[in-house]
Amino acid sequence: MSGPVVMKFGGSSVANAERLRNVADIVRSEDADGIVVVLSALGGVTDALFSCGKTAAARNEAGALGGLGRIMERHREVAGELFGGAVPDELADFIAAAEHELSLLLRGSAMLGALPDQSLDALVGHGELLSSRLLAAFMQVPWLDARLVVRTDSRFGQARPLPAEIRDLAGKEVLPILARGGIVVTQGYIGSDASGAPTTLGRGGSDFSASLFGAAIRAAEIQIWTDVEGVLTCDPRVVPDARPVEHLGYDEAAELAAFGAKVLHPATILPAVELGIPVTVRNSLLRKGRFTSITRDASSGLPVTALASRAPVSVLTVRSPGMLGGAGFLARIFEAFGRRGVSVDLVSTSEVSVSMTVEASAPLEGLAEELSSFADVRIERERAIVALVGEQLRRTPGVAGMAFSALRDMNVEMISLGANEINLSLVVAQSDAPEALRRLHAAFFGKENSGSVSKGVA
Ligand code: ADP
Ligand code: ASP
Numbered sequence: 001m002s003g004p005v006v007m008k009f010g011g012s013s014v015a016n017a018e019r020l021r022n023v024a025d026i027v028r029s030e031d032a033d034g035i036v037v038v039l040s041a042l043g044g045v046t047d048a049l050f051s052c053g054k055t056a057a058a059r060n061e062a063g064a065l066g067g068l069g070r071i072m073e074r075h076r077e078v079a080g081e082l083f084g085g086a087v088p089d090e091l092a093d094f095i096a097a098a099e100h101e102l103s104l105l106l107r108g109s110a111m112l113g114a115l116p117d118q119s120l121d122a123l124v125g126h127g128e129l130l131s132s133r134l135l136a137a138f139m140q141v142p143w144l145d146a147r148l149v150v151r152t153d154s155r156f157g158q159a160r161p162l163p164a165e166i167r168d169l170a171g172k173e174v175l176p177i178l179a180r181g182g183i184v185v186t187q188g189y190i191g192s193d194a195s196g197a198p199t200t201l202g203r204g205g206s207d208f209s210a211s212l213f214g215a216a217i218r219a220a221e222i223q224i225w226t227d228v229e230g231v232l233t234c235d236p237r238v239v240p241d242a243r244p245v246e247h248l249g250y251d252e253a254a255e256l257a258a259f260g261a262k263v264l265h266p267a268t269i270l271p272a273v274e275l276g277i278p279v280t281v282r283n284s285l286l287r288k289g290r291f292t293s294i295t296r297d298a299s300s301g302l303p304v305t306a307l308a309s310r311a312p313v314s315v316l317t318v319r320s321p322g323m324l325g326g327a328g329f330l331a332r333i334f335e336a337f338g339r340r341g342v343s344v345d346l347v348s349t350s351e352v353s354v355s356m357t358v359e360a361s362a363p364l365e366g367l368a369e370e371l372s373s374f375a376d377v378r379i380e381r382e383r384a385i386v387a388l389v390g391e392q393l394r395r396t397p398g399v400a401g402m403a404f405s406a407l408r409d410m411n412v413e414m415i416s417l418g419a420n421e422i423n424l425s426l427v428v429a430q431s432d433a434p435e436a437l438r439r440l441h442a443a444f445f446g447k448e449n450s451g452s453v454s455k456g457v458a
């Protein structure tokens, strides 16, 4: 391969010592001009850290420190297994220092009975710091604190990266190592703001980090290693016979991620697009297996490439028989959304009404009250968006008809073709969504063609 690559490993790929050894093998066998390894926390650790934080904020100091003790014990055990009991002093000191810092954060929070977002980010980011330190020590390669490179704004918990600054910082901190053909191990998920305060990119954000590093170093490829053989035709937890998609376009992948395919964080593709960097999604447990390659012009060639689903969402329907076609009506509605910071996913209009889907957590009551001064407003909760995504969708007549006949008796409450015409979205009751996905999958991908999703160890 000409040029450096980024290799990101998710929580399930680094769950224990055996998996970390497997990661080291995969990295060592990669032939590239320099490698940035981006690691998630050991599987389950981020959740456990969040839970300790919550316990502390409820003033339960003993409970929080007990939880922390178990997390640290797990890391010490993994370290012990990796090094056959002879854990290097430097690594043991790093683990001890992390434990000290975490216990201070939890004690402070228990005393206050609160955990501000800024402290929460400092707390939960330790999962990645610890896992990456274990791997770097085991592989005996440089460890990089991602907070020195991934500069973000100060929206703690959902920080936005600042790509130009990240590129400059990567030029100083990462490129010199890669220029020597070296390997550097760093963290996903975390960054820091201009004042140096630790931030996080939101849950599942390690994919995004991989892509940010990839763009910053002009990588030849961004590899996302996970526990399935790439992006599948549907979520395998819902449709067990979902099968890997070999080629995806950037737009298709971005749309699938935005509409709920957990295998990629929704922002992953963005940094790669501008530079045309290929993104591959691979299975760390079946390293020679099938995988997905995501590039600018690729497409599965099928009318529908894959399905995704997001729930719960709410549907807000605004009805005003006399006014819908009138100038300014829609503007007035969207202005109200904008002022309250509520973003709309799907929009569908009829002669007399407009329906919109929004996140279930959006503050809808106030909005509905405001809109009801000039229209009838109805809110329906516990709905799901089911999305059919495919580059060929716009050129294939009959897809909507096929979808409706697959769903037959099911109530489809809204239908919307995305402006890019590669996403046909349907809204159904949340409780109907799994069955809707199974039926649509059978209709568009047919049982006779289905491969199985392998989760075994290679
Ligand atoms: P990681 O820890 O590696 O980041 P995630 O759990 O975030 O892994 O994402 C991988 C999981 O995403 C899979 O195990 C699978 O259950 C789920 N998933 C949902 N939709 C899809 C899809 N379309 N293709 C593949 N996996 C999917
Ligand atoms: N560890 C973080 C999380 O669980 C980030 C990630 O794994 O992508 O959300």
Ligand code: MG
Pocket: 010, 204, 207, 262, 263, 264, 265
């Ligand atoms: Mg993930």
